[in-house]
Amino acid sequence: MNKKTLTKRETFAIGLMLFALFFGAGNMIFPPALGQEAGTNMWSATLGFLITGVGLPLMGVIAISKTNGDFTEISKRVNPIFGILFTIVLYLAIGPLFGIPRTGTVAFEIGLTPFLRSDMNSTGVPLALYTVVFFGVTLWLALNPTKIVDRIGKVLTPLLLGVLALLVIKSFITPMGSFQAPEQKYTSSPFTQGFIDGYLTMDTIAALVFGIVIITAIKEKGIKSETTIASICVKAGIIAAVGLVLVYLSLAYIGASSVEAIGLKENGGSILTSVATYLFGSFGTLILALAITFACLTTSIGLTTACGRFFTTIFPSLSYKTIVVVLTIFSAIIANVGLTQLIQISVPILVFIYPIAIILIVLSFIDRKGSLYQEVYVSTVIAGSIVSLMDALKGAGMPIRAIDSLFEAYLPLYSQGIGWIVPTIIAAIIGYVIGKVRHTANSDNHSKKAS
Numbered sequence: 001m002n003k004k005t006l007t008k009r010e011t012f013a014i015g016l017m018l019f020a021l022f023f024g025a026g027n028m029i030f031p032p033a034l035g036q037e038a039g040t041n042m043w044s045a046t047l048g049f050l051i052t053g054v055g056l057p058l059m060g061v062i063a064i065s066k067t068n069g070d071f072t073e074i075s076k077r078v079n080p081i082f083g084i085l086f087t088i089v090l091y092l093a094i095g096p097l098f099g100i101p102r103t104g105t106v107a108f109e110i111g112l113t114p115f116l117r118s119d120m121n122s123t124g125v126p127l128a129l130y131t132v133v134f135f136g137v138t139l140w141l142a143l144n145p146t147k148i149v150d151r152i153g154k155v156l157t158p159l160l161l162g163v164l165a166l167l168v169i170k171s172f173i174t175p176m177g178s179f180q181a182p183e184q185k186y187t188s189s190p191f192t193q194g195f196i197d198g199y200l201t202m203d204t205i206a207a208l209v210f211g212i213v214i215i216t217a218i219k220e221k222g223i224k225s226e227t228t229i230a231s232i233c234v235k236a237g238i239i240a241a242v243g244l245v246l247v248y249l250s251l252a253y254i255g256a257s258s259v260e261a262i263g264l265k266e267n268g269g270s271i272l273t274s275v276a277t278y279l280f281g282s283f284g285t286l287i288l289a290l291a292i293t294f295a296c297l298t299t300s301i302g303l304t305t306a307c308g309r310f311f312t313t314i315f316p317s318l319s320y321k322t323i324v325v326v327l328t329i330f331s332a333i334i335a336n337v338g339l340t341q342l343i344q345i346s347v348p349i350l351v352f353i354y355p356i357a358i359i360l361i362v363l364s365f366i367d368r369k370g371s372l373y374q375e376v377y378v379s380t381v382i383a384g385s386i387v388s389l390m391d392a393l394k395g396a397g398m399p400i401r402a403i404d405s406l407f408e409a410y411l412p413l414y415s416q417g418i419g420w421i422v423p424t425i426i427a428a429i430i431g432y433v434i435g436k437v438r439h440t441a442n443s444d445n446h447s448k449k450a451s
Contacts, residue, residue: 005228006221014217014232015239021210022057022203022240023160023247024103024299028110028292029268030200031248035255036264036271038186038194040179042256045186045194049252050245052198056358058241060207061214063364065233068226069212074364078377088314089353094205095307096327098346100300101335104134105342107296108335109269111289114277128336135332137297142304142324160291161247167272167288168250170279177260192416199354200347203244207237208357209306216309267340304328352392355384355420373435376428383427387411387420 006014031049038045067073071090076083093099108130116126185193214236218229255271262274272292276284308324315323337345359380366372390407391414393399407414412422 004223004225006218006223006232010221011232011235012239014214015236017217018061018210018214018236019240019243020295020298021213021302022206022244022299024106024296027053027201027203027244027247028251028272028295029106030197031251031268032255032258032271032275033265033268034194034197035252035257036180036259037183038190038252039182039256039259041182041186041190042179042252045190045197046249046252048191048194048196049198050248052195052354052358053201053203053248054241054244056198056361057203057207057244058237059361059365060204060357061211061237061240062230062234063361064208064211065215065230065237066364067211068229069215071208071211074360077363077367077372077374078360078381082381084314086353086356087310090205090208090357091307091310093346093349093353094202094209095303096330097334098342098349099202099206100138100303100307100327100331101337102342102346103296103300103303104131104332104335105338106269107134107293109267110273111293111296113269114273114285114289124336127338131332131335134297134300135328135335138300138304138331139324139328141297141301142308142328143321160295161243163287163291164247164250167254167275167279167284171254171257171275174279176258176262176275176278179256180259189416192413192418196351196417199350200343202350204354204357204361206303208361209310210302212309213302213306267343300331304331348392348396351395351417352385352388355388355424356381359384359424373432373439375435375438376431379427379431379434380424383423384420387414387423391417391419 030053031046034045034049035042063074064071072083072087074083075086078086105127108127112126112130120126182190211233214233215229218232223229223232251268251272254275255268258271258275258278261278262271265271265274272288273285276288280287304324304327307327308320311323311327312318312320334342360377363372363377363380387407390400390403394404407419411419413419
């Protein structure tokens with residue numbers, strides 16, 4: 001049965017589902033960690049975080065809604081081969097390499113670690129057993145995902161927001177302490193450091209991946225018009241974005257005010273667990289553990305489903321079931337690296353691919369009619385890739401000294417980790433001029449042939 005549009009309640013449910021898909025591992029662990037380290041500079045750092053952690057994902061949802069959930073339609077404007085390869089890289093990053101495993105490690109870190117003796121946790125056995133169960137459940141639910149994810153989102157999201165609201169309200173009523181002096185990396189440029197921290201949520205990439213899940217959910221409600229689907233996606237994206245902003249501000253505040261009470265922690269998972277225990281005792285720890293476990297499970301199901309659907313288009317000889325089985329087994333293995341180590345490994349790769357994804361999303365907004373010269377896409381991606389590659393190598397502790405020193409001396413914003421912005425803008429102008437000249441020359445040649 002075809003429907004012309006959805007009711008406000010149905011649209012809100014889609015937005016709630018998108019929020020539930022987004023609100024998983026990174027959304028919970030990075031804001032409190034930012035808050036602890038940024039201290040008195042928390043607000044400016046959080047503003048930068050919101051741009052890459054909320055603003056860009058919203059743009060991603062809007063961009064992907066206009067391509068029927070296929071990011072390849074945007075990336076292939078650079079080159080058809082690049083379009084396929086880069087989209088595969090995005091799905092691998094947000095999927096089995098980092099995104100999906102991280103849901104399991106965060107759920108373990110917050111959901112089970114507080115109840116284990118330290119000597120038990122150090123063996124690695126509890127994490128191994130937990131990931132087997134966690135990804136076993138993910139596999140079971142991902143084989144028939146849409147309705148289950150929708151139901152979990154409707155039940156989970158209010159519960160999770162309620163738990164976080166209790167933490168925030170309690171932290172205001174009985175303050176844990178004052179904001180501390182910022183750590184070194186948040187001293188000089190807290191805004192740009194927060195901007196880069198927003199990469200770690202992986203939500204801009206997730207927006208490009210979750211688009212296919214949301215669009216499928218909308219179609220299953222009887223909506224067939226592409227214009228209507230795009231409109232509903234935009235509304236759902238705004239609902240999810242508002243929720244994320246409120247949650248991020250709350251979590252950053254909790255982290256910034258917690259140092260005196262619980263000390264500096266290794267990661268955001270440890271911060272939340274310690275805060276819940278400090279404010280509410282063992283009961284708070286248990287409730288937080290259950291809520292966050294299901295939040296991570298929802299994200300895991302959504303990512304596994306999206307990756308499964310995408311890779312069936314790349315490898316049509318393989319069934320969806322087979323691909324999902326491979327994804328969950330591989331993710332379970334990677335998850336056993338541990339949360340802190342997984343974050344350390346993922347940072348350089350995200351620093352490399354994130355700017356490219358941002359460039360393509362921004363260009364898709366400029367190029368609404370699909371008439372922007374290919375030279376603009378090619379030149380901006382090349383410029384952004386060169387600088388972000390240097391950032392990634394530096395982040396991995398393998399900088400090319402000569403180039404790094406040159407960029408440090410002459411490239412604006414390079415020392416802040418966003419040196420790709422200025423070269424990309426310049427490259428876009430050069431690409432446009434080259435494209436304009438080529439287009440004019442081709443038009444002249446056609447005119448001469450016609451005459």
